[in-house]
Amino acid sequence: MKKYVILVLGVAVCLTAAALMAFGKGLLGENHSGIATVIGIVGIGLVAGSSKKGSEEAKSSVGGVLDD
Numbered sequence: 001m002k003k004y005v006i007l008v009l010g011v012a013v014c015l016t017a018a019a020l021m022a023f024g025k026g027l028l029g030e031n032h033s034g035i036a037t038v039i040g041i042v043g044i045g046l047v048a049g050s051s052k053k054g055s056e057e058a059k060s061s062v063g064g065v066l067d068d
Helices: 002-023 033-067
Strands: none
Touching: 002 033
């Protein structure tokens, strides 16, 4: 359940970064693309971290069954 919350948070952060790229000039000024890029990278990291955590759990559960 926790990995889905992190996944949804990551997607929301990525969408926020995309909105800032498109419409951030009025909010953040002329040089807004750097801030939006960093926010997007954080979002992508959250999405990747949620999938990595799920694959580690799957490997450990299969390993535990095979070791018995």
